[in-house]
Amino acid sequence: MQQQTAFRRAEKKHKAQHQLPNLSDVIDVSAIDASDGAAVRRLCLTHDMCQPSVLPFQPFCQDRPPAYTLRDHPGLIVIPNPFTAEAQRWIARKCLCDCTRPPNHTNLDPFFDLPSQSLFSLASGPTNNKPAGALTRVEAQHMVASRVQSDSIDPSVSKPKGKIYMQSAPAADLLERLRWCTLGQQYNWTTKEYDLGTSVFDCELNALMRSIAEAITNPAYAACNRSEDWPPINKYEGSEFVSQAGIINYYHERASMAGHVDKTEESMDAPLISLSIGLSCIYLIGGPTRDTEPTPLLLRSGDILAMCGDSRLAFHGVPRVLSDTAPECLTLPNAGDNDSVAARYPNWHNFATYLSTHRINCNARKCM
Ligand SMILES: O=C(O)CCC(=O)C(=O)O
Structure with a gap:
C-alpha cells in the first residue's frame, strides 16, 4: 500500500470532524513571546501600512503592526489582525456583495x-x-x-x-x-489557466492589497540573540504590486480546502496576499512537495498571510474551520450600522448571521 504523504497525514489529523479540534501543536503567532520562539521569528515592517486614498475609513490600527515568519517556511509572513473593526466589516461586505456579481464567476x-x-x-x-x-x-x-x-x-x-x-x-x-468567486483574470478550475476572460478587479480591494504589499516589502528580523542566519523574507517591491487575479473562498463550518500549490501565475516573485474574515481556521503550510511536513497555523479573523519567496510555491490548505470563533465586531447584529459605508451595504444583522457560521478568505495575485 502506498504510504500517505506528510501533508495528507496532517490534513487527516486536523480534519477529523467527529473530534473536537486539537490545537496543541497549532502555532498561534499572536501568542508567541515578543522575542521569538524556535520556529517563529518576529519581523519588523520597514514600511508603514497606509490608508489608501480611495478608502473612506482608516483600515489599519497601527502603522507597523507586529509580523512573523516561520523558520521552516522561508518567505511566509503572517500579520495577526492589523485591521480596524470597520475594515474587517468592509472586507466582508465587499466579498459578499460586490465581488460575487457577474462578470466575476462563482x-x-x-x-x-x-x-x-x-x-x-x-x-x-x-x-x-x-x-x-x-x-x-x-x-x-x-x-x-x-x-x-x-x-x-x-x-x-x-x-x-x-x-x-x-x-x-x-x-x-x-x-x-x-464556495468561491474569481476576481480579475478569471481562473478556470478545469484547465488550471486564466482563460475565462477578465473582469475589472475591484479598485478599492486592489488598493488595500497594494498597501499591504508595500508594507511587507523587505521586512527586517526583530533583534534576537541567536546567531542562526535566517534568509531574506520578501524582496519584492510592493509598490509594483497590482491585484490582477483573486479568489474569494467561502467556507461553512464543516468545509475545508485540500492541499495544493498556486502555480498558474507567471509572476512568482510577487507575494500572494490572503485575508481571513469570520471564523478562525487551521491552515497548513508545507513545502515544495507533499512530503514536506506542514506546519499548522491558527488564522483568525483579520489575519493577513502573505506567501512570498519560496513559500509562494509551497503546498497549503485549510483542513478545518473552527466553530464559534468569529469576533463580536462581526457577529453583533448592529456592529456595522454606523460604519462609513453602512448606507451602501445596510442591515448589518444579515452579515452578522452569515459571519457567525462562515469563514471568508480573500486573496490577490499578480499574474504577469
Ligand atoms: O482559505 C485560505 O486561507 C486558503 C485559500 C487558498 O489556498 C487558495 O484560494 O488558493
Whole structure:
C-alpha cells in the first residue's frame, strides 16, 4: 500500500470532524513571546501600512503592526489582525456583495443564472423566501469541481456532465452553496489557466492589497540573540504590486480546502496576499512537495498571510474551520450600522448571521 504523504497525514489529523479540534501543536503567532520562539521569528515592517486614498475609513490600527515568519517556511509572513473593526466589516461586505456579481464567476454559475444583484442581497432581502428560480431559473449543464470540499453539498446539484437540467432554489439556499468567486483574470478550475476572460478587479480591494504589499516589502528580523542566519523574507517591491487575479473562498463550518500549490501565475516573485474574515481556521503550510511536513497555523479573523519567496510555491490548505470563533465586531447584529459605508451595504444583522457560521478568505495575485 502506498504510504500517505506528510501533508495528507496532517490534513487527516486536523480534519477529523467527529473530534473536537486539537490545537496543541497549532502555532498561534499572536501568542508567541515578543522575542521569538524556535520556529517563529518576529519581523519588523520597514514600511508603514497606509490608508489608501480611495478608502473612506482608516483600515489599519497601527502603522507597523507586529509580523512573523516561520523558520521552516522561508518567505511566509503572517500579520495577526492589523485591521480596524470597520475594515474587517468592509472586507466582508465587499466579498459578499460586490465581488460575487457577474462578470466575476462563482462555483454556482454552471447551475444557476445568477442575478446582477448579489446573491447575498437577494438572500437577505424581502424576497428571500421566493425561489431563486423565479429570478434565476437556469440550465445546469455540467458539474464544476470546487476546491473547497464539503460533505454537505446538495446531491441534487451533482448532475452528470452534458445533460441539461432545470433547477431553481431559494437565494438563501444558494448562498449556503457559494464556495468561491474569481476576481480579475478569471481562473478556470478545469484547465488550471486564466482563460475565462477578465473582469475589472475591484479598485478599492486592489488598493488595500497594494498597501499591504508595500508594507511587507523587505521586512527586517526583530533583534534576537541567536546567531542562526535566517534568509531574506520578501524582496519584492510592493509598490509594483497590482491585484490582477483573486479568489474569494467561502467556507461553512464543516468545509475545508485540500492541499495544493498556486502555480498558474507567471509572476512568482510577487507575494500572494490572503485575508481571513469570520471564523478562525487551521491552515497548513508545507513545502515544495507533499512530503514536506506542514506546519499548522491558527488564522483568525483579520489575519493577513502573505506567501512570498519560496513559500509562494509551497503546498497549503485549510483542513478545518473552527466553530464559534468569529469576533463580536462581526457577529453583533448592529456592529456595522454606523460604519462609513453602512448606507451602501445596510442591515448589518444579515452579515452578522452569515459571519457567525462562515469563514471568508480573500486573496490577490499578480499574474504577469
Ligand atoms: O482559505 C485560505 O486561507 C486558503 C485559500 C487558498 O489556498 C487558495 O484560494 O488558493
